[in-house]
Amino acid sequence: MTLHSGTYAEVDLTPRVSVILLNWNGYHDTAACLSSLRHLRYGNYEVTVVDNGSTNDSASRLRDNHPWVKLIETGRNLGFAGGCNVGIGYALAHGADFVWLLNNDTVVDGHALQAMVETAQSDPLIGAVGSAIYSMDEPASIQAWGGGYVNFWLGRSRHFLKQVPDHSIEFITGASLLISRAAIESIGLLDEEFFMYWEDADFCFRLRHAKWRLAVAGQSKVWHKSSASVGNKSARMDAYFNASAASFFQKHAPMPTFSTWVGGLLRLTKRAIRGDWERTRAVWAGITQRSTRQAMVGCEMPTEASARSVLR
Numbered sequence: 466m467t468l469h470s471g472t473y474a475e476v477d478l479t480p481r482v483s484v485i486l487l488n489w490n491g492y493h494d495t496a497a498c499l500s501s502l503r504h505l506r507y508g509n510y511e512v513t514v515v516d517n518g519s520t521n522d523s524a525s526r527l528r529d530n531h532p533w534v535k536l537i538e539t540g541r542n543l544g545f546a547g548g549c550n551v552g553i554g555y556a557l558a559h560g561a562d563f564v565w566l567l568n569n570d571t572v573v574d575g576h577a578l579q580a581m582v583e584t585a586q587s588d589p590l591i592g593a594v595g596s597a598i599y600s601m602d603e604p605a606s607i608q609a610w611g612g613g614y615v616n617f618w619l620g621r622s623r624h625f626l627k628q629v630p631d632h633s634i635e636f637i638t639g640a641s642l643l644i645s646r647a648a649i650e651s652i653g654l655l656d657e658e659f660f661m662y663w664e665d666a667d668f669c670f671r672l673r674h675a676k677w678r679l680a681v682a683g684q685s686k687v688w689h690k691s692s693a694s695v696g697n698k699s700a701r702m703d704a705y706f707n708a709s710a711a712s713f714f715q716k717h718a719p720m721p722t723f724s725t726w727v728g729g730l731l732r733l734t735k736r737a738i739r740g741d742w743e744r745t746r747a748v749w750a751g752i753t754q755r756s757t758r759q760a761m762v763g764c765e766m767p768t769e770a771s772a773r774s775v776l777r
Contacts, residue, residue, distance in 0.1 A: 480562035486513070489548075495527065496526075505578050514531075545655075546660070568639070592644065593642060593680075598641055598688075612679070620728020651675055733752075
């Protein structure tokens with residue numbers, strides 16, 4: 466493996482950071498993200514791309530065109546949590562102090578990682594740090610200030626679209642999520658019950674339950690693709706989303722059944738009013754399953770992981 470010239474191969478007293486990207490048939494997005502990472506003004510990092518069972522030539526193109534990246538091929542689609550866990554396991558085994566989960570359809574500012582690490586080091590109780598995430602289509606428009614909150618009465622979550630105090634943040638979106646080694650060792654990896662969607666919220670709720678704090682580094686600027694996610698919304702995504710929502714509420718809601726059904730029925734009603742019966746049936750399939758594995762056996766992940774932030 467060839468490491469970036471400013472990574473683990475050098476003696477560096479700054480914390481070691483492993484940047485983890487998940488790729489599924491998304492070479493062009495991943496390549497653009499990698500290009501932006503080359504301009505990070507932080508020295509002690511490496512980049513790992515987990516190819517999550519791509520069915521096109523993504524893996525070979527990444528290997529040929531980006532030899533400085535560590536490429537791990539899973540051989541099959543493990544879902545978002547499963548694929549990220551492969552990368553996290555590799556990072557911890559190779560001495561990472563932090564892992565940075567980053568969507569492959571993002572580009573980052575050169576100061577993004579430095580700002581996150583500085584925020585993480587400002588308080589030993591901070592277990593995870595998020596970025597100020599902007600829309601790639603409207604670069605000045607905030608897509609998520611770090612993350613958001615969950616409304617158990619309405620069975621849904623929402624992202625903060627403007628700056629808020631850290632204590633208001635209930636979860637940090639997995640689009641840009643820096644996690645300390647100590648936090649991971651404290652609560653474990655992402656829950657692979659969540660094949661896609663809600664795994665970030667679940668992880669952060671577990672962190673907060675274990676008395677870790679969440680924070681947002683406002684100077685960590687990340688631009689996230691949004692048009693593709695909107696264009697690719699599908700019945701399959703609805704099924705994933707609602708199955709994962711049901712799993713989340715079963716784990717964390719004061720009244721799990723209430724939250725599951727209120728949120729699910731609101732989403733179902735919206736699709737029924739539009740006459741979109743395929744997606745209406747998909748929502749029903751999701752909320753009547755406790756497990757995304759039960760609901761989604763044999764299904765593949767949608768091409769754009771950016772859709773994670775749209776359906777909430």
